[in-house]
Amino acid sequence: METLTVTGVSKTFGGPRPAIADLSFTLGGGEFGVVVGPSGAGKTTLLNMIAGLVSPDTGEITLNGGSLAAVVPERRDIAMVFENYALYPHLSVRRNLEFPLRAPVRRGQLSRSQIAARVAEVAETLRIPHLLDRLPSQLSGGQRQRVSLGRALVRRPRLLLLDEPITHLDAKLRHEMRTELKRIQRELGVTTLYATPDQSDALALADLVVVLDAGRAWQVGSAADVYERPANVTVARTLGDPRINLLQGRRDATGVTVLGQRFDAGQGPPGPVTVGIRPGDVELSTQPVLGAVAGRVLLSQTLGYQDVVYVDVAGATVRATAPAGIAARPGSPAWVRLPAARLHVFETATGRALRHREVV
Numbered sequence: 001m002e003t004l005t006v007t008g009v010s011k012t013f014g015g016p017r018p019a020i021a022d023l024s025f026t027l028g029g030g031e032f033g034v035v036v037g038p039s040g041a042g043k044t045t046l047l048n049m050i051a052g053l054v055s056p057d058t059g060e061i062t063l064n065g066g067s068l069a070a071v072v073p074e075r076r077d078i079a080m081v082f083e084n085y086a087l088y089p090h091l092s093v094r095r096n097l098e099f100p101l102r103a104p105v106r107r108g109q110l111s112r113s114q115i116a117a118r119v120a121e122v123a124e125t126l127r128i129p130h131l132l133d134r135l136p137s138q139l140s141g142g143q144r145q146r147v148s149l150g151r152a153l154v155r156r157p158r159l160l161l162l163d164e165p166i167t168h169l170d171a172k173l174r175h176e177m178r179t180e181l182k183r184i185q186r187e188l189g190v191t192t193l194y195a196t197p198d199q200s201d202a203l204a205l206a207d208l209v210v211v212l213d214a215g216r217a218w219q220v221g222s223a224a225d226v227y228e229r230p231a232n233v234t235v236a237r238t239l240g241d242p243r244i245n246l247l248q249g250r251r252d253a254t255g256v257t258v259l260g261q262r263f264d265a266g267q268g269p270p271g272p273v274t275v276g277i278r279p280g281d282v283e284l285s286t287q288p289v290l291g292a293v294a295g296r297v298l299l300s301q302t303l304g305y306q307d308v309v310y311v312d313v314a315g316a317t318v319r320a321t322a323p324a325g326i327a328a329r330p331g332s333p334a335w336v337r338l339p340a341a342r343l344h345v346f347e348t349a350t351g352r353a354l355r356h357r358e359v360v
């Protein structure tokens with residue numbers, strides 16, 4: 001199993017801002033890494049540099065300690081799967097799966113029967129043996145995605161790169177494919193780096209999350225690290241759905257004031273702070289409650305199993321989750337309490353975390 005290291009890698013394409021700026025992380029052998037960030041964050045550029053399609057300006061990329069700098073893409077043994085499947089439309093699924101093995105066959109490294117065995121094995125792993133004689137046009141989107149994954153895996157790559165492979169699938173299929181990807185990756189033990197704009201992919205799949213925005217890694221850590229202990233506002237904003245509330249507050253010698261409430265929030269320099277609280281941690285009531293501040297419901301959105309209620313509190317919008325069917329109609333009064341133990345505090349000037357929510 002191959003360990004991937006990226007050390008001090010930068011790339012500028014000629015624009016004013018680097019596409020990737022001084023990026024470093026280590027993905028352990030057999031791990032599932034997820035690079036999460038918005039469009040334009042630099043995800044594809046990073047994957048392209050690892051695959052050898054784009055050269056970094058500075059820095060080093062290694063696989064199991066060996067530098068890839070002098071290795072041409074064809075010799076890197078790295079497979080990349082893109083959002084569009086790029087299957088050969090005139091070839092059956094079986095022929096599509098055999099295609100990447102043509103070079104090893106020509107070089108005499110693989111026999112015909114070995115190819116058949118490899119294809120059968122990959123088809124089994126991907127649960128597509130019944131589709132082998134179909135053409136790509138006779139497959140559903142999810143099935144095509146499995147075949148394109150199969151084509152990447154049949155070569156037994158040292159590293160698997162996935163660039164938004166399931167973003168375009170419908171929500172139900174995306175969920176199913178995500179579970180499948182995790183299973184397949186675990187079964188094969190192939191070191192995998194997956195790029196996505198979808199934070200739920202990161203939380204569901206990753207052994208290691210790289211939060212990328214504007215070419216910078218804002219935090220590298222486990223899913224629990226980046227979710228529970230976001231190092232800065234960018235990370236806090238990236239992970240979690242519905243999004244974390246970020247409220248303007250002030251810190252003085254004795255605590256933090258936010259929404260007119262005071263909290264003992266540890267020691268630190270006085271000044272403006274940004275207080276983060278996840279919608280699930282906000283206590284919402286349609287009745288007055290001791291210690292809660294009064295507001296007015298702006299909007300209530302149901303997710304089926306729960307509602308997300310947007311409340312205006314003194315000009316700030318607070319998102320809170322609540323049991324489905326809570327009587328929170330737009331315009332009606334609501335009371336919001338922020339439990340002190342659930343607050344993240346960030347320095348407003350830098351975005352840096354000063355204090356994290358307590359994990360129970």
Ligand SMILES: Nc1ncnc2c1ncn2[C@@H]1O[C@H](COP(=O)(O)OP(=O)(O)OP(=O)(O)O)[C@@H](O)[C@H]1O
Nearest residue numbers: 013015019037038039040041042043044045046197
């Ligand atoms: N070949 C190129 N020439 C010039 N600029 C480029 C090139 N490739 C990428 N960029 C720029 O680098 C930045 C990062 O782009 P990149 O495609 O890596 O982002 P991304 O996170 O993959 O976005 P998306 O999710 O939209 O694919 C963008 O500002 C983009 O315009």
